[in-house]
Amino acid sequence: MQAWHVHENGEPSEVMRLADVERPTPGDGQVLLKVRAANINFPDALLCRGHYQVRPPLPFTPGVEICGETEDGRRVLATPALPYGGLAEYTVADAAAVLPAPEALDDAEAAALHIGYQTGWFGLHRRARLEAGETLLVHAAAGGVGSAAVQLGKAAGATVIGVVGGAGKAAVARELGCDVVVDRRTEDVVAAVKEATGGRGADVIYDPVGGEAYTQSAKVVAFEGRIVVVGFASGSIPSPALNHALVKNYSILGLHWGLYRTRNPKLVLHCHEQLTELAARGAIKPLVSERVPLGGAAGAVQRVADGVTTGRIVVVPGPAEGEAV
Structure with missing residues (x-):
């Protein structure tokens, strides 16, 4: 072979x-x-x-x-x-x-x-407890991991803001269903998110990028918001200021999906059943x-x-x- x-x-x-x-x-x-x-x-x-x-x-x-x-x-x-x-x-x-x-x-x-959507489901539902009506911000929204989070967020009834790099990726994010698309190459991400949320910020932020994306996340996370750290595609691992998390009253949540396969494999199967049902009714693809x-x-x-x-x-x-x- x-x-x-x-x-x-x-x-x-x-x-x-x-x-x-x-x-x-x-x-x-x-x-x-x-x-x-x-x-x-x-x-x-x-x-x-x-x-x-x-x-x-x-x-x-x-x-x-x-x-x-x-x-x-x-x-x-x-x-x-x-x-x-x-x-x-x-x-x-x-x-x-x-x-x-x-x-x-x-x-x-x-x-x-399998991996991208399981990661998204665990991040949004198991870790961040995303609720219908909340605002979800997804970094790298047109990428493989981000596109899954966008679809899962829309399926959960959230308003989704997608951050992308470039006009082509912005068009993809809109097709995916993002309610608001921010092109980080031509727009001020922090200002655009604050404008889109009336100054309140995002309830849940899904970050597979790290680096500058995380810095932006900390500036636009809402009161009692949750930042889900998924990865560091930028190559830069941020060092969060925990005093900032304290005074703004938000949570920083790590997500390592692979651990669930050994620590709680039944939950992985449950997630797969949920994803299969969402795919069957066309909510995710x-x-x-x-x-x-x-x-x-x-x-x-x-x-x-x-x-x-x-x-x-x-x-x-x-x-x-x-x-x-």
């Missing part, structure tokens, strides 16, 4: 190599999966760079999220067990963590549902902006690393959907 291997750490486009290798052999409690579609995530870039919290032995295959097929023909969602990631024709995953793929979504859409064949995976990971994409890029082994066979 074909699989992408990383033999040394560095930029994805430089260190990922497509190779012919043997199919992985499942270990105890694992299943072999044929990869139907693999979603590209920012952690794939971090894995290549050696900057992720998990550092698999070299060589390894990136790809942390797939829609796959079991040997008995079931269509499932899985997070592959590294070092056998999903940017390959076959991978392995822990059997206990495999979930049924929603019938309402095609393979590429299903591949993009992963934004797949590009579908590429397996041979284009290295370039796709690099584009995600560079922050130039909208929605999700999904790798489909074999010809991409719509291409001639």
Whole structure:
């Protein structure tokens, strides 16, 4: 089979190599999966760079999220067990963590549902307790993680403000359903959010960016507001001023979705059931902006690393959907 291997750490486009290798052999409690579609995530870039919290032995295959097929023909969602990631024709995953793929979504859409939407659901509902009628601010609203939070926020009955970088991403955020879109490249984010909320600020802020985005969040969070720290795509990890959180009376909430898989796996299943129901009634639908064949995976990971994409890029082994066979 074909699989992408990383033999040394560095930029994805430089260190990922497509190779012919043997199919992985499942270990105890694992299943072999044929990869139907693999979603590209920012952690794939971090894995290549050696900057992720998990550092698999070299060589390894990136790809942390797939829609796959079991040997008995079931269509499932899985997070592959590294070092056998999903940017390959076959991978392995822990059997206990495999979930049924929603019938309402095609393979590429299903591949993009698991991590981003689970993260969004846990962040907004489990951690921030978002309520209908509240205002939700989403940084990087046109990206993979942000677009999921926008859809989940709208499904929950919130007013959603999306912060993006550039006119193209602003158009995507509007299509996603954002009630207000702020282009950080041409607008003062703090002033625009205060104007949109009548000076009150946002009740919940969803931040996968860090850096300057977090600084802005602290200036526009409402009384009893909640800032959900999801990641640091900017590469800058902020140091919050806790005295500021005290005097403004807001909460700073960390979210590490992966912990729920070991600490409370039943809640992960409950979340998946909720997401499946939302997908069935059309309330959420992963934004797949590009579908590429397996041979284009290295370039796709690099584009995600560079922050130039909208929605999700999904790798489909074999010809991409719509291409001639």
